[in-house]
Amino acid sequence: MIMADSGSSEEAAVIGNTDITSAESENNIINTMVERGTSLLKKMEISVAEAEKRTGKNTVNMQETYTVYLIEIRQAESVTEGGTPAAPDTLWRRYSEFELLRTYLLITYPYIIIPPLPEKRAEFVWHKLSADNLDPDFVERRRVGLENFLLRVASHPVLSNDKIFFHFLTEEKGWREAVLDTGFQDKVDSRLKSLSAMLRVKTPDRRFTALKQYSDELNAVVSQLLRVRARVADRLYGVYKVHGNYGRVFSEWSAIEKEMGDGLQSAGHHMDTYAASIDDILEEEEHYADQLKEYLFYTDAVRSVCKKHELMQYELEMASQDLAYKKQQKEELVNGTVRIFSLKGMTSKLFGSESQEQRESRLSALEQSIEEGMEAVMEKNTECRDFVRAAWEDIERFKEQKDKDLREALISYAIMQISMCKKGIQVWSNAKECFNKM
Amino acid sequence: MSGHTVSADISGHMLDLDEDEDLEVFSKNTSLTDEGPVPNSPSSMVNQYRLEDDEDQQDTSAKDLFISVEDPESHITAIETYIMYRVVTKTTRSDFDSSEFEVRRRYQDFLWLRSKLEEIHPTLIVHPLPEKFVMKGMVERFNDDFIETRRKALQRFLSRISEHPVLSHSQHFKVFLTAQLQLLDETFLFSMSYFQACSRMGETMRAMANSVRGVKNRPEEFDVLQDYVENFSNKISSVDKVTQRIIKEQREYLDELRQYSSTYSQWAESEENLCEPLKGVASCAERCCNETEEQIQHLSEVLVPALHEYVLCAETLKAVMRRRDNIQAEFEVKSDTLASRKSDLDALQDEVDELADRMEKSNSALQLDCSRWRNTMRADLKAAFVSSAEKNVEYYEKCLAVWESFLVSQRGESISQRD
Numbered sequence: 001m002i003m004a005d006s007g008s009s010e011e012a013a014v015i016g017n018t019d020i021t022s023a024e025s026e027n028n029i030i031n032t033m034v035e036r037g038t039s040l041l042k043k044m045e046i047s048v049a050e051a052e053k054r055t056g057k058n059t060v061n062m063q064e065t066y067t068v069y070l071i072e073i074r075q076a077e078s079v080t081e082g083g084t085p086a087a088p089d090t091l092w093r094r095y096s097e098f099e100l101l102r103t104y105l106l107i108t109y110p111y112i113i114i115p116p117l118p119e120k121r122a123e124f125v126w127h128k129l130s131a132d133n134l135d136p137d138f139v140e141r142r143r144v145g146l147e148n149f150l151l152r153v154a155s156h157p158v159l160s161n162d163k164i165f166f167h168f169l170t171e172e173k174g175w176r177e178a179v180l181d182t183g184f185q186d187k188v189d190s191r192l193k194s195l196s197a198m199l200r201v202k203t204p205d206r207r208f209t210a211l212k213q214y215s216d217e218l219n220a221v222v223s224q225l226l227r228v229r230a231r232v233a234d235r236l237y238g239v240y241k242v243h244g245n246y247g248r249v250f251s252e253w254s255a256i257e258k259e260m261g262d263g264l265q266s267a268g269h270h271m272d273t274y275a276a277s278i279d280d281i282l283e284e285e286e287h288y289a290d291q292l293k294e295y296l297f298y299t300d301a302v303r304s305v306c307k308k309h310e311l312m313q314y315e316l317e318m319a320s321q322d323l324a325y326k327k328q329q330k331e332e333l334v335n336g337t338v339r340i341f342s343l344k345g346m347t348s349k350l351f352g353s354e355s356q357e358q359r360e361s362r363l364s365a366l367e368q369s370i371e372e373g374m375e376a377v378m379e380k381n382t383e384c385r386d387f388v389r390a391a392w393e394d395i396e397r398f399k400e401q402k403d404k405d406l407r408e409a410l411i412s413y414a415i416m417q418i419s420m421c422k423k424g425i426q427v428w429s430n431a432k433e434c435f436n437k438m
Numbered sequence: 439m440s441g442h443t444v445s446a447d448i449s450g451h452m453l454d455l456d457e458d459e460d461l462e463v464f465s466k467n468t469s470l471t472d473e474g475p476v477p478n479s480p481s482s483m484v485n486q487y488r489l490e491d492d493e494d495q496q497d498t499s500a501k502d503l504f505i506s507v508e509d510p511e512s513h514i515t516a517i518e519t520y521i522m523y524r525v526v527t528k529t530t531r532s533d534f535d536s537s538e539f540e541v542r543r544r545y546q547d548f549l550w551l552r553s554k555l556e557e558i559h560p561t562l563i564v565h566p567l568p569e570k571f572v573m574k575g576m577v578e579r580f581n582d583d584f585i586e587t588r589r590k591a592l593q594r595f596l597s598r599i600s601e602h603p604v605l606s607h608s609q610h611f612k613v614f615l616t617a618q619l620q621l622l623d624e625t626f627l628f629s630m631s632y633f634q635a636c637s638r639m640g641e642t643m644r645a646m647a648n649s650v651r652g653v654k655n656r657p658e659e660f661d662v663l664q665d666y667v668e669n670f671s672n673k674i675s676s677v678d679k680v681t682q683r684i685i686k687e688q689r690e691y692l693d694e695l696r697q698y699s700s701t702y703s704q705w706a707e708s709e710e711n712l713c714e715p716l717k718g719v720a721s722c723a724e725r726c727c728n729e730t731e732e733q734i735q736h737l738s739e740v741l742v743p744a745l746h747e748y749v750l751c752a753e754t755l756k757a758v759m760r761r762r763d764n765i766q767a768e769f770e771v772k773s774d775t776l777a778s779r780k781s782d783l784d785a786l787q788d789e790v791d792e793l794a795d796r797m798e799k800s801n802s803a804l805q806l807d808c809s810r811w812r813n814t815m816r817a818d819l820k821a822a823f824v825s826s827a828e829k830n831v832e833y834y835e836k837c838l839a840v841w842e843s844f845l846v847s848q849r850g851e852s853i854s855q856r857d
Contacts, residue, residue: 214708221705228697235691242687245680253673256666260816267823403711410715411848414722417841424834432827438820 038160045074046154046169048147049090051139067139068092069146073169091172095120098146100179101168105159106301107184107191110308111391112159113398115152116297118145124226124289137283141290148294158394195307199314205388211395212306219299222292229289233282244275263438270431277427281420288416291409295402302398305391312387316380323373330366333359503600504528505615507593510585513544520544521585523592527615539616545570547614548592554610555599560761561804562605563811565598566750567591587743594747598814604803653763654770657801663808664759671752678745681737688734692727699723718844725840733833737826744822748815755811758804765800769793 050070058064072088098117105114122138150169153159164182167175250268254261509524527539548567555564568591596615600606656664702720706713772793776786 217708218705221701221708225698225701225705228694228701232691232694232698235687235694238687239684239691242680242683245683246677249673249676249680253670253677256669256673257816260820263820406712407715407848410719411845413719414841414845414848417722417726418838418845421834421838421841425831425838428827428830428834432824432831435820435823435827438816438823 038155038157040154040160040166041151043076044169045072045076046147046150047072047074048143048150051143052092054094066094067142068094069143071150071169089170091170093168093172095142095146097168097176098149100176101165102149103188104164104179104182104184105153105162106304107187108162108164108182109158110191111305111387112156112394113298113301113305114159115149115156116294116301117149118142118290119293119297124230124293141286145290145294157397190311191304191308193311195304199310201310201313202317203313205309205313207392208306208309212303215299215302215306219296219303222296222299226289226292226296229285229292233285237278237282240275240278242275243271247272247275260438263434263436266437267431267434270427270434274424274427274431277423281416281423284416284419288409288413291405291412295406298398298402302395305395309384309387309391312380312384316377316384319373319377319380323370323377326366326370326373330363330370333363333366501601502530503606505593505596505600507589507596510589511542520546521588523589525596525615534612534616541614541616541618543614545588545592548595551610551614552595555605555608556757558608558610559604559803560765561758561800562602562807563751563754563758563804564605565595566747566754567595569750591743591747602807603810604807653767656763656766659805660759660762660801663805667752667755667759671749671756674745674748674752678742678749681741681745685734685737685742688730688737692730692734695723695727695730699727715848718847722840722844726837729833729836729840733829736829740829741822741826744818748819751811751815755808762800762804765793765797769797 048069049072051067052070053065054068055063055065070090070092072090074088095117102114102117105112118141122135153165159165164175164179167178247268250264250271254263254265254268257264504527506526507523508526510521511523513520513522522542522544525539525541525543527534529537529539545567549570552564552567555562568588599608599611605611699720702716702723706716706720709716769790772786772790776783776790779786
């Protein structure tokens with residue numbers, strides 16, 4: 001659960017506070033989101049409190065098992081000192097509804113970097129972690145990820161004002177219909193086109209090109225990092241667990257020795273403790289991996305904004321080109337020169353020029369077309385400019401957020417390592433004492 | 439017998455060295471050899487072998503023989519390549535003609551010494567030698583690590599012999615330490631190994647003959663000891679295997695960890711504000727890699743050799759138990775013969791008495807030596823385990839410092855950023 005303003009716990013002690021867990025550090029990120037204080041978050045506290053399994057009939061009338069998540073909304077006024085806080089408003093949503101919400105946001109705000117959802121299937125697993133969607137650990141981490149998603153949207157200066165989002169949080173029934181009513185589905189095709197197209201833009205915006213390149217680099221390096229992390233975790237698990245064998249053998253050995261017996265036996269217990277400690281250590285590291293994954297998925301959102309801009313730019317260039325061509329045609333018609341080859345022009349040359357009437361009607365049609373073309377270009381121009389302005393505002397906001405969040409993540413990773421070292425020191429100091437008693 | 443001038447044709451001498459002379463050493467008064475009181479009770483023996491720092495306990499039979507094995511040198515001949523080690527002895531013992539000796543010995547010479555000691559003292563526990571060949575397919579038999587490991591083990595071997603109340607006074611040991619000539623050269627190589635093979639075969643055949651009959655009444659304390667030896671052998675082998683496995687896993691972990699560092703560095707290149715903390719993490723990961731490497735090294739150099747030696751010791755113990763059994767079996771056979779051959783009573787009686795005597799002495803020698811060995815084992819393995827635990831603590835302390843300094847740098851920055 002988040003608290004309205006527990007804010008600056010990271011300022012508490014620069015050096016001393018190495019005992020906070022990574023989960024608490026993650027809380028710092030959430031607290032910062034809340035601090036930014038969109039009007040939505042000032043009114044309500046949002047959390048995804050629980051997950052539950054359900055079974056039901058799906059669209060093809062077959063039984064299926066799925067998980068639903070409980071969204072809890074607490075009105076800000078209800079959280080007061082003393083007295084019992086009012087019960088929160090709650091509703092249940094399944095993952096597919098979150099997906100629908102996100103798709104809606106993607107279409108409706110193409111210039112915004114839309115926060116990502118937690119992964120659908122567990123990737124970058126190391127051998128112990130189950131890749132099963134119904135595994136309780138996976139479900140739990142997904143619950144946290146969904147809460148994070150909602151908080152990201154709720155703390156966004158633009159997205160937090162969206163009515164459909166508000167509806168998603170407050171009314172369980174009828175939400176699906178409301179979304180579809182917005183007609184956002186119509187624009188889905190255009191978005192898919194922009195994502196998949198390999199467009200040749202004549203004057204690409206350097207900033208967007210650089211951003212897309214950065215996003216691709218970030219995607220590659222974070223994927224690599226997650227893969228390596230999984231392998232490192234796997235190996236470290238092996239090292240710790242093998243020490244458990246020491247526990248067993250020392251215990252058996254101590255039974256046949258006299259003076260050495262006690263020392264060996266108690267050392268063996270410490271070896272068991274050491275072997276067991278890796279489970280918690282790696283569990284905590286999953287939080288760090290999740291933080292990295294969020295930004296891995298963010299790169300997809302960044303890429304899609306860049307691609308949308310590319311499409312817009314392309315359409316603008318096409319419209320301009322089209323207009324230029326028409327103007328050229330008009331000029332030729334007026335001057336009677338044929339610089340641009342056209343069948344009509346040629347045939348009229350060959351078979352005699354057209355009548356004055358025909359010429360004039362063609363000219364007026366062309367002028368009409370040119371006017372429409374100019375309107376289209378102006379429209380596209382404005383659209384593009386507005387898009388670029390809005391997009392860059394969000395991109396700057398995103399960059400700041402990313403730098404801060406990832407820095408926090410690295411710090412929390414260091415804290416985890418420190419905690420692991422402290423545990424190691426404890427266990428091996430104890431073991432050494434036992435060996436000394438041999 | 440002055441060991442200083444040894445005749446050229448020493449082969450005959452070597453092979454014929456009187457068994458009885460050495461047997462006398464422990465069967466009667468050992469005043470032949472050194473000055474101090476002869477240890478004849480386990481507690482006084484323990485006193486003699488307390489760890490070096492109990493100086494006030496030192497009596498004259500405490501460590502008066504210091505041996506080091508140094509300076510391995512490669513020798514190449516037409517037939518083979520081998521390593522010669524320099525064995526340096528410093529002693530205050532009166533039965534040595536000088537206080538310092540320096541000789542050159544090769545691995546085969548150590549083998550010779552050990553086999554002699556075992557032959558003459560079948561129920562004493564003679565410390566093992568490092569193995570002749572390396573398992574696990576090392577490409578070059580004589581690379582530096584291997585030579586150094588072997589040198590250390592050879593030194594430990596001689597050191598243990600020198601600390602042993604009985605073995606350290608062996609004539610063969612003295613010859614080994616002092617004789618200037620090469621103990622074995624190529625021409626005797628063949629005959630030597632042939633002899634060894636014969637004597638081993640002789641022992642095997644005797645063992646087989648007796649094992650057909652088997653030992654009839656093994657005294658209870660040796661049943662107990664037999665159990666201990668078998669269990670110890672199992673456990674120490676397990677500990678050895680576990681340790682090897684840990685090293686293997688650590689090495690694989692280290693390989694993956696190295697990639698961590700390079701990936702963070704790579705990421706730093708794409709970033710502006712994040713560049714510095716990312717480089718920080720990369721550097722931390724690299725330093726942790728170095729610490730991990732050192733820790734693996736320590737494990738390989740301290741714990742593994744110690745455990746390995748005691749795995750070999752366990753085999754020695756088994757052999758000693760077998761030989762003791764054989765001695766008893768021999769006695770039993772003759773004793774039974776005596777029972778059935780009343781006519782040759784006198785002669786047979788003498789034989790039987792002698793064997794009984796031999797058996798009793800072997801038994802008590804073994805008991806004594808076993809308890810002495812167990813103390814040594816305890817001290818050795820304790821030291822190895824303590825050292826490894828210490829190293830692990832140190833490893834984690836160093837890694838902790840690495841990550842804490844990163845944290846300080848980041849938190850310091852974030853404070854100034856806020857301002």
